[in-house]
Amino acid sequence: MSEILTNSGLFFALLGAACATFLAGTGSAIGVGKAGVAAAGVLSEEPSLFGKVLIFQLLPATQGIYGLLVAFLILTNTGIIGTPQDISLQQGLLYFAASLPIAIAGLFSGIHQGNCAVAGIGTVAKRPDQMGKAIILPAMVETYAILALLISILAVFGIANVNI
Amino acid sequence: MSMLKMQKISICALKKHRKDILETLQRKGVVEITDLELQDSVFFKEETSASQASFLKSSQTAKQAAEILCEYNDFKKSMFATFEGREPISKENYYIYVNDAAEIMRVAYEIIGFKKNINEANADIIKYEFQIESLIPWKSFELSLRFKGTEKTQAFVGTFPNLISEGEILSEIAQINPELDGIDVNVISSDKNQTCVFLICKKEKSDKLFEAIRQMGFSSPAVDSKQPPAERIKILNERIENLKNSVKENINNIKSHKGMLHAFNFIEDYYVMRAEKYEQIESLSNTRHVFLLSGYITEKNAPELQALLISKYGAEVEMEDDFSDDAPVVLHNNPIARPVEGVLQTYSLPKRREIDPTSIMAIFYYVFFGMMFSDAGYGIVMSLACGFALHHFKNMEEGLKKSVKMFFYCGLSTTFWGLMFGSFFGDAVSVISTTFLGIAPEQVPQIPGLVIPIWFNPINDPMRLLMICFLFGIIHLFTGLAIQGYMHIKNKNPMFVIYDVVSWYLLIGGAILALLSLDMMKDLAGFVLPPVFLTIGGITALIGAVIIVFFSGRESKNPVKRLLKGIYGLYGATGYLSDILSYSRLLALGLATGVIAQVFNQIGSMFGSSIFAIIIFAVVFIIGHVLNIGINALGAYVHTNRLQFVEFFGKFYEGGGKAFKPFKINSKHYKVKEDI
Numbered sequence: 001m002s003e004i005l006t007n008s009g010l011f012f013a014l015l016g017a018a019c020a021t022f023l024a025g026t027g028s029a030i031g032v033g034k035a036g037v038a039a040a041g042v043l044s045e046e047p048s049l050f051g052k053v054l055i056f057q058l059l060p061a062t063q064g065i066y067g068l069l070v071a072f073l074i075l076t077n078t079g080i081i082g083t084p085q086d087i088s089l090q091q092g093l094l095y096f097a098a099s100l101p102i103a104i105a106g107l108f109s110g111i112h113q114g115n116c117a118v119a120g121i122g123t124v125a126k127r128p129d130q131m132g133k134a135i136i137l138p139a140m141v142e143t144y145a146i147l148a149l150l151i152s153i154l155a156v157f158g159i160a161n162v163n164i
Numbered sequence: 165m166s167m168l169k170m171q172k173i174s175i176c177a178l179k180k181h182r183k184d185i186l187e188t189l190q191r192k193g194v195v196e197i198t199d200l201e202l203q204d205s206v207f208f209k210e211e212t213s214a215s216q217a218s219f220l221k222s223s224q225t226a227k228q229a230a231e232i233l234c235e236y237n238d239f240k241k242s243m244f245a246t247f248e249g250r251e252p253i254s255k256e257n258y259y260i261y262v263n264d265a266a267e268i269m270r271v272a273y274e275i276i277g278f279k280k281n282i283n284e285a286n287a288d289i290i291k292y293e294f295q296i297e298s299l300i301p302w303k304s305f306e307l308s309l310r311f312k313g314t315e316k317t318q319a320f321v322g323t324f325p326n327l328i329s330e331g332e333i334l335s336e337i338a339q340i341n342p343e344l345d346g347i348d349v350n351v352i353s354s355d356k357n358q359t360c361v362f363l364i365c366k367k368e369k370s371d372k373l374f375e376a377i378r379q380m381g382f383s384s385p386a387v388d389s390k391q392p393p394a395e396r397i398k399i400l401n402e403r404i405e406n407l408k409n410s411v412k413e414n415i416n417n418i419k420s421h422k423g424m425l426h427a428f429n430f431i432e433d434y435y436v437m438r439a440e441k442y443e444q445i446e447s448l449s450n451t452r453h454v455f456l457l458s459g460y461i462t463e464k465n466a467p468e469l470q471a472l473l474i475s476k477y478g479a480e481v482e483m484e485d486d487f488s489d490d491a492p493v494v495l496h497n498n499p500i501a502r503p504v505e506g507v508l509q510t511y512s513l514p515k516r517r518e519i520d521p522t523s524i525m526a527i528f529y530y531v532f533f534g535m536m537f538s539d540a541g542y543g544i545v546m547s548l549a550c551g552f553a554l555h556h557f558k559n560m561e562e563g564l565k566k567s568v569k570m571f572f573y574c575g576l577s578t579t580f581w582g583l584m585f586g587s588f589f590g591d592a593v594s595v596i597s598t599t600f601l602g603i604a605p606e607q608v609p610q611i612p613g614l615v616i617p618i619w620f621n622p623i624n625d626p627m628r629l630l631m632i633c634f635l636f637g638i639i640h641l642f643t644g645l646a647i648q649g650y651m652h653i654k655n656k657n658p659m660f661v662i663y664d665v666v667s668w669y670l671l672i673g674g675a676i677l678a679l680l681s682l683d684m685m686k687d688l689a690g691f692v693l694p695p696v697f698l699t700i701g702g703i704t705a706l707i708g709a710v711i712i713v714f715f716s717g718r719e720s721k722n723p724v725k726r727l728l729k730g731i732y733g734l735y736g737a738t739g740y741l742s743d744i745l746s747y748s749r750l751l752a753l754g755l756a757t758g759v760i761a762q763v764f765n766q767i768g769s770m771f772g773s774s775i776f777a778i779i780i781f782a783v784v785f786i787i788g789h790v791l792n793i794g795i796n797a798l799g800a801y802v803h804t805n806r807l808q809f810v811e812f813f814g815k816f817y818e819g820g821g822k823a824f825k826p827f828k829i830n831s832k833h834y835k836v837k838e839d840i
Contacts, residue, residue: 059802142802154627
């Protein structure tokens, strides 16, 4: 049993990469989905707004990409991509922990940024000239995904230098 | 870094020149006409809403005709139509169209008529097709559906709402009324929803039979036909054929006017132009022989217009400087900063007593955008695309041109930062040379900027870049504070500079000094200041804090309230902390661009080095990097705006100025030049 545990460092690292991708990705998918539904509704009345509402739909898409980014960093750092490396249990758990900020903040900020983007699409449908203001509001939500991404990236970079 | 000086202009001229003067003003587009609200025994207003409405109706008609033309003709619309802008119209064409306006309108009504014919015909076709469908069950019936019988017999033509056979009908009738006999039942057709029947009985029994079959659910046919159904179907089919021909003919008629599209577009513009001119007449004050016009004009354009109006129309023109808050705002900046004016406008225009922050903002704007996007390849692609658009589409609308120019400069900045951080389509140069050119990773040519960073690689040393981001953030915030100080001086409140600006400089600056001399920060910042700075910083911060506590609540007379407000003001320090931390997005988005670019390069290079692999690599490379450019350029744009709007403007900017809306030609399709 203990042998299994000591050898499962890589598993936890991979679990971290998976969480970062699928949780943040789920958040983005929900957000982009909601915004897409609203955008399609607007297009049925005002096809000329396509370019504008598309931008709103894309705003919540970033969380999924941030998740992918952290996952990829974990995969390369642990040698799942590239040259294989020995990953101790502690290191694996550390990678897992490092993935959590972007995984969870990405999930929720993606959903709520989606809600905000839906509202922004409503604004643009009525007043296309107010695009500049409407686009800033969903971006406020994204701040927290960016902060989470930063901590996740710094943590993943840092783990290699931690002596365990 | 400024706003143009506004002047109030008053024009007084003879009424016979009114039309010409208004036209001149509209062509020039330099005066915003304001309503004098002057109405007394001498001055009166003119009501023009009826003419406006009729012009707008003509414009709508032309628009409708143009839309119909577009519906039936295949006009090519280029992919870059948004960039093309309005085409300038030549003087000859302008007058050709204007003189032909009546004829063009006639054709417009004709086309709308054709369209109406088509719609009506299509509606009839649907109606007839429905009738045919209802007649099909009766097709084998050889009499008219209106057939009522002969002299001695009564006939019933109709349907039962179920599937029923002749025998069943007879037995059901017998059940209901046993006296009924001598009835002839013919089932014409039947399906599970209805049975079409033809019943005959003697005249005297007809009432009873009708009563019986009514109980069984008998009803008259859904369609009417004087002729036998088969014949009727044929007639209807002929009618449909005719209608279809008529639709075709009408479509051809519309298509034959294909060349009129430009004329319709022009007429649409032309009538809107006239309607707007009439709209302005309502703002004028008139007497029997003269009219009075007042408005705003920029100082720059004033002398020329004055000279023109005086020499050409003998008008009386007066100018007067206007510094009030009511005067509209026109921004004026150097060519590098001008493109960013649009960003300021999306937030809010400055009030007249504020300063225009565009030129200062522009520097930070380009730097921050570049840091977030930070890839030389992407920057070059962006600048080239924008440069091409600027060069190729000469008629591009002013607002769009500004944005494109802004992204051109942002692209240059992106290229600069990309070279600094050694990112060129991520790590494309090393990946291509190791994978496809067979060069060992150590032997990849160390081209500065493309392979190795000119400054340093943020992926290897993110903490260093984080510190630099915070430094930029502090500079940005302090610049904002400095502008606030400048405005205090301008408003003749020099002491406020110490209370509101210097105090924060001392507090934040001191706190940073103290923080940097702590051992804890050594690992983060990579250096540590001598301990003496802890004392210096602490004292400085304390002085700042004391000033804030005592003076930030200075509006309150009550000393207790004032002190409490001051303590609350000190709480604003947390705002500064979050503001500074907010600049970490420069690092995060920069890393995101670079790492995602590397991810795509790596995915592309996973398939070896065969010809096939090279093709896959090319496809992955193009799709991946286009995607990355799209999503990260959007992110960089949005978050650069945020840093300006929230962090920077929060320190000094109020906004709320009124935009200058000169009376001009608001055309949709053609640019009408001044000299026409």
